[in-house]
Amino acid sequence: MRRWRDAWRDRRVAWSGSLLLVLACAAFIVPILAPLAGQEWGGVDLYRRLASPSLIHPLGTDEIGRDLMLRLLQGGRVSLMVGIVAALAAAGFGTAIGLFAGFRGGRTDAVLMRATDGMIALPLLPLLIVLAAIDLKKIGVPTSLVDSEAISLYRIIVLVAFVGWTTVGRIVRGATLSLRSRDFVRAAEAMGASSARIMLVHILPNLASPIIVATTLAVGEIILLESVLSFLGVGVQPPIASWGNMLTGAQETIAFAPQLALYPGLLIFVTVIACNFLGDGLQDALDPRAERRL
Amino acid sequence: MSRFVAMRLLQVAAVLAIMSFVIYALIGLMPGDPIDLMISSNPHLTPADAVRLKALYGLDRPLIERYFAWAKAALTGDFGYSRLYVKPAFEVLLPRLGNTALLMGASIICAYALALPLGILAARKPGSAIDSAVNMLCFAGISVPPFWLALMLILIFAAGLGVLPAGGIATIGDGSIPDRLQHLVLPVATLTLASMGGHLRYIRASMIETLRQDFIRTARAKGAGETRVLTRHALRNALIPVVTVLALSFGSLFSGALITETMFAYPGMGKLIYDAIQGNDFNLALAGLLLATLTVLLANLAADIAYAVIDPRISYR
Numbered sequence: 084m085r086r087w088r089d090a091w092r093d094r095r096v097a098w099s100g101s102l103l104l105v106l107a108c109a110a111f112i113v114p115i116l117a118p119l120a121g122q123e124w125g126g127v128d129l130y131r132r133l134a135s136p137s138l139i140h141p142l143g144t145d146e147i148g149r150d151l152m153l154r155l156l157q158g159g160r161v162s163l164m165v166g167i168v169a170a171l172a173a174a175g176f177g178t179a180i181g182l183f184a185g186f187r188g189g190r191t192d193a194v195l196m197r198a199t200d201g202m203i204a205l206p207l208l209p210l211l212i213v214l215a216a217i218d219l220k221k222i223g224v225p226t227s228l229v230d231s232e233a234i235s236l237y238r239i240i241v242l243v244a245f246v247g248w249t250t251v252g253r254i255v256r257g258a259t260l261s262l263r264s265r266d267f268v269r270a271a272e273a274m275g276a277s278s279a280r281i282m283l284v285h286i287l288p289n290l291a292s293p294i295i296v297a298t299t300l301a302v303g304e305i306i307l308l309e310s311v312l313s314f315l316g317v318g319v320q321p322p323i324a325s326w327g328n329m330l331t332g333a334q335e336t337i338a339f340a341p342q343l344a345l346y347p348g349l350l351i352f353v354t355v356i357a358c359n360f361l362g363d364g365l366q367d368a369l370d371p372r373a374e375r376r377l
Numbered sequence: 378m379s380r381f382v383a384m385r386l387l388q389v390a391a392v393l394a395i396m397s398f399v400i401y402a403l404i405g406l407m408p409g410d411p412i413d414l415m416i417s418s419n420p421h422l423t424p425a426d427a428v429r430l431k432a433l434y435g436l437d438r439p440l441i442e443r444y445f446a447w448a449k450a451a452l453t454g455d456f457g458y459s460r461l462y463v464k465p466a467f468e469v470l471l472p473r474l475g476n477t478a479l480l481m482g483a484s485i486i487c488a489y490a491l492a493l494p495l496g497i498l499a500a501r502k503p504g505s506a507i508d509s510a511v512n513m514l515c516f517a518g519i520s521v522p523p524f525w526l527a528l529m530l531i532l533i534f535a536a537g538l539g540v541l542p543a544g545g546i547a548t549i550g551d552g553s554i555p556d557r558l559q560h561l562v563l564p565v566a567t568l569t570l571a572s573m574g575g576h577l578r579y580i581r582a583s584m585i586e587t588l589r590q591d592f593i594r595t596a597r598a599k600g601a602g603e604t605r606v607l608t609r610h611a612l613r614n615a616l617i618p619v620v621t622v623l624a625l626s627f628g629s630l631f632s633g634a635l636i637t638e639t640m641f642a643y644p645g646m647g648k649l650i651y652d653a654i655q656g657n658d659f660n661l662a663l664a665g666l667l668l669a670t671l672t673v674l675l676a677n678l679a680a681d682i683a684y685a686v687i688d689p690r691i692s693y694r
Binding site: 200201203204205206207208209210212213214216217218221222303307310311314315316327330333334337338341344345347348349351352355356358359360363 | 392396400403404406407408516517519520521522523524525528529531532536624625627628629631632635636639640647650651654655662665666669670673674677
């Protein structure tokens with residue numbers, strides 16, 4: 084608990100943590116409250132396209148007359164949710180790989196880490212675009228699910244988690260390697276504990292800090308990737324808003340409605356940078372053995 | 378050394394073989410097969426014709442068989458016909474490869490031209506105002522969505538100030554060098570800024586680490602000037618871990634190039650692959666993805682060889 088209080092004392096952690104909390108609260112609460120403010124507030128209104136900011140529409144309206152601020156918050160809810168869910172999935176997978184590689188060492192470690200490196204070295208974006216384009220019916224996903232509106236959400240979560248585990252995998256592997264030769268692990272081994280028991284009971288609990296740090300960094304990385312894919316039209320599909328797909332049409336309207344291009348991207352930028360600062364600050368605070376940052 | 382290179386080339390071939398099969402299989406899973414496309418564009422086709430055409434093109438055979446037929450042709454340099462461009466896929470790809478290489482090469486050079494001095498400057502006084510600014514720049518670089526950066530640059534320099542073109546590679550009817558360079562500025566700036574953060578971060582960290590070493594104190598003690606200590610003694614050693622990062626970065630650089638090319642309508646490989654996937658041009662997408670992978674893997678290998686050149690302690694025997 085003390086370490087967490089220390090962490091909060093780090094300016095980077097306090098600032099970026101609060102910023103993310105405020106953003107998340109706004110994104111999750113306001114869209115729920117919106118219908119209470121009247122149906123027309125968030126709806127399409129073709130007579131009020133690209134309106135300038137006013138009391139009812141604090142940031143103005145978009146190209147089909149929807150309130151821009153509400154739309155940004157709805158998009159934020161989706162982008163944050165995809166980022167967090169996919170990062171948790173990626174963290175689970177990365178932890179499993181990293182723990183196994185670090186614990187077994189030798190050949191297993193070499194093979195797994197080469198595979199991780201290989202994956203980082205590949206041009207992943209075009210591959211993801213191919214993966215996003217495949218027809219899910221052809222691999223046996225039920226038709227009712229494929230035709231549902233939320234399918235693009237499930238699909239993007241699986242896709243970005245598939246790429247995002249590498250960061251977590253490497254960090255966990257490094258931490259496992261250093262724990263593996265510690266006395267308490269040796270003692271457990273000498274007492275005849277099974278490999279599975281040592282990994283799960285003795286090593287895993289000690290990996291909490293690196294896993295938290297890696298997951299925080301992965302959230303940022305994944306939000307960025309989701310925005311790129313949604314922007315290119317292969318991620319979250321309209322009418323569901325995400326910060327990425329809100330920018331898809333922005334290039335055409337940039338000359339007369341630059342605000343439509345500005346805000347969603349600014350929110351992605353701020354969110355991702357906050358995740359990176361938070362992860363970096365937590366790393367320094369939660370891992371006192373690592374050299375203090377200068 | 379030559380044995381190491383030979384082994385690595387074998388690895389590259391193996392990765393390409395695996396990738397080609399995976400992509401081939403994935404592309405088969407994309408919606409709409411070639412016969413469906415023919416049916417939708419020709420109302421006179423009967424179901425019997427469709428079956429006949431399927432047999433004619435071998436689409437009724439199992440996946441493995443079709444893949445080997447494709448691979449056999451590909452090994453002789455035949456990557457099939459591009460549906461969108463009505464030309465052999467390879468002929469469409471080659472000129473685009475040059476454009477992308479120019480974009481990526483220019484951005485790597487610009488990124489290092491900026492990151493090296495900034496990293497050294499920051500590492501000289503860790504914790505100083507300069508260091509904090511450089512650190513901020515690193516975080517901004519790795520956190521900025523590249524397509525949004527492109528939008529903002531277009532907004533400022535093309536739509537706002539009107540000093541630079543918003544896309545393309547040349548003004549129609551004007552192929553002069555200054556005109557082409559002008560069209561390169563914004564794409565290269567986007568890719569440079571979006572890829573620089575990671576490099577800068579490693580250069581700074583590695584320089585701080587190196588400047589703490591004993592041999593730096595020795596160099597200072599024997600009276601070497603500051604510039605000499607920084608460049609001859611520290612930088613050469615600090616660059617070693619940086620090169621490993623460079624070697625692993627070509628894949629994501631290509632991903633960045635894809636985004637940049639799409640934003641600026643720049644006719645490169647990335648945009649071509651994207652258009653091919655979106656336009657159901659299977660042959661072109663497959664050949665493009667493999668060529669991109671091959672290029673990235675070879676660049677990766679080149680960086681690994683450079684690693685041995687700058688660090689005499691490493692020998693690949």
